Structures are given as C-alpha cells and as structure tokens.
Amino acid sequence: AQSVSQHNHHVILSEAASLELGCNYSYGGTVNLFWYVQYPGQHLQLLLKYFSGDPLVKGIKGFEAEFIKSKFSFNLRKPSVQWSDTAEYFCAVNAKGRRALTFGSGTRLQVQP
C-alpha cells in the first residue's frame, strides 16, 4: 500500500523567507506526485504535479518541487513566501495507472507579515 509522510505539521515564516516543505512517499512502483493547497475556507487546488520527465517541476504562484527518486521525496519549495501563501499544503501520490490519491497529513503554513 502507498503512504505519504509530511514531517512538518505546522510551519511559521516571515514574509520573504524561503520555504521548503518535506514530502516522502512509500511505494515500490512508479508514481505520479502532486501538491495541493487549501487556502482558508476554500477547497483544495492543484499547485503542481509530476508524472515524468524533468524532476524539477514548476507550479502556480512561484512554487516548485523536485522529485528525487532515490530518496522517495517530492519536496515543495518557494524562494520567497508572501502572506497570501498562508494555507494548508498536501502532498499526494498515486501509482501509475491508478486514479485514487493517497494524501499526506498536510502542513499548515502561516506567513507573518
């Protein structure tokens, strides 16, 4: 079975600080990887995804993530956060050919102005 670990449950940063949120998955086969964001009071939205090719993927709002296969990791990064990035971030994975997503427990990011 697949599992996803997000080690940072709550992160507090000041505006302009750099962000890196960890995500590790457990699955022996080929996977697709996703980061979703949930802004306060809103539904989940896709930030970015990886399914093949360049392991460094760029998403919306200046976010990027790097897939490191040897480490089973897909960390999310942003060089300079803004107050509007305050949200909960979820890493998710599915096995190739499968549609169902397995989500991590989420990381709550709080950006202080």
Add this chain to the structure above:
Amino acid sequence: DAGVIQSPRHEVTEMGQEVTLRCKPISGHDYLFWYRQTMMRGLELLIYFNNNVPIDDSGMPEDRFSAKMPNASFSTLKIQPSEPRDSAVYFCASSPPGGQGWVEQFFGPGTRLTVL
C-alpha cells in the same frame, strides 16, 4: 464552468439520523471521488467511481456508509445511522478521462458534517 458542486455546505444532525451528501461533478468528467477530512486521519479516500461504476470502495469505513452514482452528473454519500465520530468535512472531486492517473482531480468546496 461551475466546478464541482456539493450540497449542503454545512450539515448539523443528531446521532442516529440519516445524512445524505450530494455532489455534481464537472460536466465531461468520468471519475468521481469521495474523500473525508478529519484532524485525526487527514484526507482519506472513501470511494471512487468511473463511468458511474464504483471502482474502489475499500475506504468506506463501515456498512453505515453507502455511495451511489445513478448518472454521470450526480452522486450521493449516505450515512445511516450517523454517529458523532462521522463528524468531518466530506469532499467530492472529479477528473476528466484519459491519462495514466496523472490527471488532476478537481475538488468541490466540501460539506462540513457535525453529528451531535
């Protein structure tokens, strides 16, 4: 495009009552998913459908939960009888055909269920 529509947005009920949550997927999408979000367990998949047929219901917690998709534009998740531990936010998501699983899922706004 209206996105995935869920109703009601909030539901408060008493233990033992039947609860029905509704979802309208995005037109043209042939996959529909039901997720539950709680503080303790995070976001977990309950069941998903492809072309109105349930594909995987292994996440449905017990027989009190049932889901149907009578047509391509409507799905229900029913809890009967409801219990306080069912209190959670229930999300519906849909995704279009094609791809190898990397196709994005589009989420609805969720239904916040409180069982007293």
